[in-house]
Amino acid sequence: MSASSSMRPVLPTDILARKGSEPLVVLTAYTTPMARIVDRHCDIALVGDSLGMVLHGLPSTLGVTMEMMILHGRAVVRGLQKAMPVIDMPFGSYEEGPQQAFRNAARLMAETGAPAVKLEGGQHMAETIAFLTKRGVPVMAHIGLTPQSVNTLGGYKVVGREGEADKVMADALAVEAAGAFSVVLEKVPEGLAGRITQRLAIPTIGIGAGVACDGQVLVVDDMLGLFTDFRPKFVKRYSELGQTADEAIAAYAAEVRARHFPGPEHAFPDVLPAKGPKS
Template sequence: MSATSPHRSVLPPEIRARKGTAPLVVLTAYTTPGARLVDPHCDIALVGDSVGMVLHGMPSTLGVTMEMMILHGRSVVKGLTRAMAVIDMPFGSYEESPQQAYRNAARLMAETGAPAVKLEGGAHMAETIAFLTRRGVPVMAHIGLTPQAVNTLGGYKVVGREGEADSVMEDARAVESAGAFAVVLEKVPMGLAARITQSLTIPTIGIGAGVQCDGQVLVVDDMLGLFTDFRPKFVKRYAELGRTADEAIAAYAAEVRGRQFPGEEHSFPDTLPAKGPK
């Protein structure tokens, strides 16, 4: 973005200041074209480690690497003029120690230009979040269902029922006290999510956590219906682009096999057309 551009990306203090005002709009983005699509409409473009499943065919997010997040993060930042990029820290890049987390967060920010990172975990990650924020790394926290811990949790299940509510509330308060500027609540019962939202001074961003959160996030490919066989309960389909694409590809294949495409209008003649009189 040039110095004379009228656009300026949103920054973490502005996101934090949005608490209790207009809801925050967040979607994932993984590429420059995808970033350009979400940029006019979103406050945050989340470069999620979901990229491993969405674009790379991985069975979970656990195989995503720093190099992958840097590649996709750099691509997304290039496509943004207004929305703020937040980049997920991949599994194994921050859990060992605050020092490890700082090295990798600093690398993500320096090599992509993104102004913030996101990491999973509640009270047990508070020390790391505090270490990062004291050193100039804005952190978005992520509690409730944390996909990187899916093997420990026993699946992608709702978190916060049957005696778990107090623990999730403690996680929310811990990441706030540690300095996170916002927190994602994933697959948390809506009543609990509402209580957490009311008790915190930082914005909550829900995914499967009810309408009372301070904002909402979805995987853009899910809400656009690019995957016809994946329909989690918390996703609303705003389009069925997967079906549209399937129909378009089928029409193309039929025209190629029937020698209907390319037509003359899509082809080049052997000779240039004669030039008319001047």
């Protein structure tokens, strides 16, 4: 069942049931207007902590707070009717231990209305994922490149080549065994992502992980081309809205400076025009 054909909200059990069938369509959303558009076409609207970089100008996701995730989570949930909202748990909100993770996951769900959360990490987060899922918190896992760990990973690099492949596979098996209903594979070599997808009974959602995954996710601002100077290899741009916006704002600025805007059709007269006689 896809979001486009469902007449009820998509739930984690629906996502799990999609394993090996029609690919899952996932995009990030951070605002109500964008959520309404995503809702018409996607199965999942991910309120990603990428909002820190995309909307707030932060250099990484590490400065994102629970309050930011709740604010944007509420906005996205208001814009959805069918697609399932999933909220990222921000850095520092779950790493301390299962109890901390549960408190913050429960807060995210209660204050936004989202039915699921996403957190980063493989084998070392398995205990936390199991703790959450046993207590009614559906978890989307995230392995491979985990942006919240960028300082220890040494940058935004591909994860899983050569000697790292066994570890990434072990991470995937660990989050599945812990009860995650799906797992994001970020910047994982295509062959490895395919093997993980074949091995797991839960859906894999790729971002820079090749076509063999059970679904795909992109940052919506990336695929719309809202950034003119940022073009990751794994992003296909379906539009160039950044360039379009730049041209539109330049035209507006030129018309204001030339006093061509506003025109008479955009202004209000001092006296209302007389109404004609009733027929």
